Structure formats: structure tokens, C-alpha cells
Amino acid sequence: MLAQKINADGEYLPIRDTLYTCAQDGRIYVTSLIFSAVEMVIIILRSIYLALLFTPSILMAPFADTLGSKYRKSWLHLVHRTLEKAGPAFIKWGQWAATRPDLFESDLCNQLAKLHTKAPAHSFGYTKKTVEKAFGRKLSDIFEKFEEEPVASGSVAQVHRADLRFRYPDQQIRRVTVAVKVRHPGVGESIRRDFNIINAVAKISRYIPTLNWLRLDESVQQFAVFMMSQVDLAREAAHLSRFIYNFRRWKDVSFPKPLYPLVHPAVLVETYEYGESVAHYVDDLDGHDRIKSALAHIGTHALLKMLLVDNFVHADMHPGNILVRVVQPRNSNNTLLKSKPHVVFLDVGMTAELSSNDRVNLLEFFKAVARRDGRTAAEHTLKLSKQQNCPNPKAFVEEVEHAFSFWGTLKVMLSIQLSVCTSYLSKYVDIK
Numbered sequence: 001m002l003a004q005k006i007n008a009d010g011e012y013l014p015i016r017d018t019l020y021t022c023a024q025d026g027r028i029y030v031t032s033l034i035f036s037a038v039e040m041v042i043i044i045l046r047s048i049y050l051a052l053l054f055t056p057s058i059l060m061a062p063f064a065d066t067l068g069s070k071y072r073k074s075w076l077h078l079v080h081r082t083l084e085k086a087g088p089a090f091i092k093w094g095q096w097a098a099t100r101p102d103l104f105e106s107d108l109c110n111q112l113a114k115l116h117t118k119a120p121a122h123s124f125g126y127t128k129k130t131v132e133k134a135f136g137r138k139l140s141d142i143f144e145k146f147e148e149e150p151v152a153s154g155s156v157a158q159v160h161r162a163d164l165r166f167r168y169p170d171q172q173i174r175r176v177t178v179a180v181k182v183r184h185p186g187v188g189e190s191i192r193r194d195f196n197i198i199n200a201v202a203k204i205s206r207y208i209p210t211l212n213w214l215r216l217d218e219s220v221q222q223f224a225v226f227m228m229s230q231v232d233l234a235r236e237a238a239h240l241s242r243f244i245y246n247f248r249r250w251k252d253v254s255f256p257k258p259l260y261p262l263v264h265p266a267v268l269v270e271t272y273e274y275g276e277s278v279a280h281y282v283d284d285l286d287g288h289d290r291i292k293s294a295l296a297h298i299g300t301h302a303l304l305k306m307l308l309v310d311n312f313v314h315a316d317m318h319p320g321n322i323l324v325r326v327v328q329p330r331n332s333n334n335t336l337l338k339s340k341p342h343v344v345f346l347d348v349g350m351t352a353e354l355s356s357n358d359r360v361n362l363l364e365f366f367k368a369v370a371r372r373d374g375r376t377a378a379e380h381t382l383k384l385s386k387q388q389n390c391p392n393p394k395a396f397v398e399e400v401e402h403a404f405s406f407w408g409t410l411k412v413m414l415s416i417q418l419s420v421c422t423s424y425l426s427k428y429v430d431i432k
Contacts, residue, residue, distance in 0.1 A: 047197050050086060057082050076111040083112070084120050088187050089194040091119050091155035092227055099318050113279070116320025121153040127160060127182045134264035141165075142262070144175050152320070154347065156230045157183045161272060164259070178259060181233060181268040188231045195227070230316075230349035233268035239348040240270065246310045253302050253343050273344045275323030281341070282319075291341055295324065298343050308366070311359060316350040358384060374404025 057079050064075045083094040097104055098112035127150075128139050139146055145163040152159045160182065163175040229235060237258035247253050254273075262269035281291055299322075306313040314321075323344040354362065361380045368377035378400035382393055 043193055043196060046193055050194075050197065053082055053086055072107070076108060079108070080111050080114065083115065087190050087194055088155040088184065089191050089198065089227060091115050095155065095318055095320070113319065115155075116318055117152040117154070117277075119153045119155055119158075121150050121158045122182075122184050124148040126185055127158075127180075130182050131180065131267050134267040135262060143180075146180070151179075154320070156187055156227075156349065157181050157233065157268075164262075164269070177272045179256065179270050179272045181236075181270065183231065183233060183266045188228070191227050191231065227350075229351070232265045233349070234263050234265045236347075236349040237263045237268055237270070239351050242312060243314070243345070243348055246305070246312065247302075250302075252298050252341070253345070255345050255348065273323055273346065275325040275342075275344055277319050278322040278324050278343070279319040281324050291326070291339070294341050295343065298341065302343065302345075307354075308363060311353050313352045314345055314348050314350075315352040316347055317345065321345065321347040372404050374401035377404070 057075070060071075060075045060078065064072045080094070083090045094112045094115045098109045098115065101109050104112075127148075131139055131142070135142060142165065143162040144165050147161045149160075150158040151161050158181070160180045162178055162180050164178045165175070237260075240255050240258050243255045244257065247255070256270040256273050259269045259271065278295065281295060303313075303317075323346065325342040325344065326339045327342050361383045365377050365380040365384075368374075368380065375397055378397040381400070382396070
């Protein structure tokens with residue numbers, strides 16, 4: 001309420017403090033207006049830069065399949081470099097695209113897969129400054145050894161290997177190898193601005209009949225929320241603790257352990273996990289079907305547990321975030337055929353939780369798949385969409401039902417996947 005006083009004529013006049021407050025409010029308003037104008041100019045300039053940056057790749061794309069392998073190889077390299085220069089939001093899209101060979105050509109997926117661990121890195125000077133500012137101590141006071149060259153760099157942060165100091169009374173220093181994750185400079189502002197631009201383009205797509213059904217504006221908004229959650233590394237540490245608790249009884253799945261109090265929104269120190277990328281065992285390792293089958297079994301059960309039991313899902317499980325360690329059993333001949341794989345999930349900044357309605361629909365969908373009930377599976381698939389734009393839901397249900405009936409006539413019918421779903425659901429869901 002504004003403070004007032006009455007003069008001799010009975011008129012209300014604001015007191016001096018109120019005048020000062022109004023002046024302050026006016027100054028804040030003007031300052032906010034100036035910042036908004038500056039931000040608008042930055043976004044416009046950024047939009048122009050992105051348009052110029054992507055123009056060569058877009059113009060070359062129609063000829064990528066017709067002008068020979070050398071031309072296509074040059075175009076693939078250009079796409080990769082363009083996404084690198086475009087910033088973290090586009091790098092993350094490239095990482096996602098690399099995992100979708102069902103949508104993109106295999107050579108494009110292989111090229112974009114380099115973004116999983118080899119995104120542009122920032123300087124060691126910035127890393128040193130950020131770590132010291134976050135923890136209020138010199139780098140040499142925290143770490144016995146710190147590798148200047150990052151072991152991996154992603155869209156939001158990069159990881160350095162270091163030896164952590166532990167001091168105990170009357171004992172020698174014990175060295176522990178750790179991973180130091182450091183956020184890239186200005187990544188939060190960059191993501192926010194880029195998604196404002198992308199969201200504007202997505203909203204325009206609503207007025208294009210051929211693109212309206214994709215609902216790009218909704219997808220972009222959801223993706224932006226996931227991306228922004230990755231910026232806070234302290235939140236990722238909390239996610240790690242939750243995953244560690246959820247999988248505390250699992251011997252073949254683990255996560256890095258955050259090392260408190262060395263946790264900060266810009267820096268995360270965690271245990272260093274050794275292993276090979278899962279892509280090595282899936283794509284490069286030939287003749288070891290037992291290992292591959294074991295990995296598929298572990299991965300499927302882990303995902304089903306996250307999805308159906310815990311309702312807390314790792315939402316960024318590309319090959320760069322999944323390590324595999326081959327554990328040699330005791331009293332063995334140390335052959336790969338007798339070894340057991342151990343899966344380590346990294347980079348849990350992006351997570352997802354389903355609403356109660358979505359969770360019920362998903363559970364019913366899996367139960368229908370386990371029963372090979374195509375009609376019920378299709379009906380619950382339609383219910384997963386909040387705004388249903390399917391032009392002919394009845395035809396969709398009938399086609400899915402026909403597809404399930406067709407599967408039933410085949411001897412090879414995803415038997416492993418369905419048996420895993422059925423056995424897993426029988427433990428946690430009442431299937432009658």
C-alpha cells in the first residue's frame with residue numbers, strides 16, 4: 001500500500017519514500033526494457049547466423065544421393081561440422097538422430113555418432129577457473145593429478161580424468177581416480193535462445209498443412225525442458241543417487257557415484273567408470289552372440305524396471321552414455337565366452353517420469369503386447385496422446401490388430417522380446 005500524507009487543503013500527497021519507490025520502479029522498468037531490446041537483437045542476429053550456417057547443408061542435401069559417394073561424403077562431413085558450430089541444442093539433436101537408423105541413412109547416423117563423445121570442447125583455462133570458483137579452492141588442493149585434455153565432451157559439458165586427494169590424520173594421501181564433469185561456458189543461455197528460435201519456427205509449421213500433424217511446437221517444448229534439466233549438474237548428482245538406490249540389488253548394472261561435497265551446478269565430481277562403449281560389442285564384436293544376447297537381456301530388463309517399476313527413466317541412453325565391462329568369473333580360462341558383461345549408465349541429466357494416466361496406459365499396452373492382443377494395444381496407444389489427431393482411429397486399430405494376427409502366424413516373431421516382457425511383467429503386474 002502506498003504511504004500518503006494530507007496537506008492543509010485536504011489533498012493526498014505521496015511521501016518522500018513513495019516517490020523514491022516509484023523512481024526505483026521506473027528505473028527497473030526502463031532497465032528491463034533495455035535488456036529485452038538487447039535480447040531481441042541478439043536473437044535476431046543469432047537467427048541470421050543459423051540461417052546462413054545451415055544454408056549450405058540444406059542446398060546440398062537434394063543432390064547427396066545422386067552425385068556420387070565422394071560428394072555424399074563431403075555433405076555428411078558438412079552436416080556434422082554444421083551441427084557442431086550451431087551449438088548444444090543442435091548437437092543434442094544430432095546425438096538423437098545418430099540413434100535412429102529407422103529414420104536416417106546408416107552413413108549419416110555413423111557420422112553423427114561422433115557427436116556422442118567428441119563434441120567441441122572448451123579450454124583447460126576455463127575448466128580450471130570454473131572448478132576453483134565452484135569449490136573455493138585451488139585445483140592442486142583438490143586433485144593430485146588433473147588431465148588437461150578431456151576424455152569426452154558432450155553438448156552440455158566435458159569430462160576430465162583426475163586423481164582426487166584424500167587426507168587422513170597420520171596417514172598417507174590415498175589417490176582415487178575420478179571423473180570431473182565441467183559445464184561448457186554460456187550453455188544455458190545458448191540453449192534458451194536457440195529453443196526460442198526453434199520454437200518460433202515450429203509454431204509457424206502449424207500453419208503448413210503438410211507439417212501440422214507433426215505438432216513440432218509441442219515436441220520442441222518438451223525437448224527444451226529435457227535439455228535445460230541437463231544444465232544443472234547438481235540435479236544430475238541427485239539423479240545418480242536415485243538410480244543407485246533403485247538398482248542397489250543389481251549386480252550387472254551400475255551408475256557413477258557422485259562424490260559429495262564436490263557437487264556444484266557447474267561442476268560434478270564422480271567416480272571414474274572404466275569400460276568400452278556398448279557400440280563396440282553391438283557393432284564391432286563379431287562371433288560373440290552370447291555376450292550380445294546377455295547385453296540385450298540386461299538392457300531390456302533395466303529399461304523395463306525404470307519404466308514400469310520405478311517410473312524414473314534415463315532419457316538419454318545413446319551409445320556414448322552406456323559402458324560395458326566384461327567381468328571374468330573366478331576359476332575360468334579367462335576366455336570371452338565365459339565372461340559376464342556389466343553395464344554402466346552415464347550422463348543421467350535427462351530423465352523422464354510418466355503421469356499416472358500415461359503409466360496406466362503404458363502398462364496396459366505392454367500387457368496387451370504380451371497377450372498378443374492387437375486391438376487393446378492400439379487403443380491404449382491412442383490414449384497416450386493428449387491431443388488425438390489420428391484421422392481414422394478405427395482404421396488404425398484394425399490395422400494393428402491385423403498386424404498382431406499376422407505375427408502369430410510367423411515362427412520368428414520377436415520371441416525373445418515378448419518373452420522378456422511377459423516374464424518381467426509377471427513379477428510386477430497382474431496378467432490374467
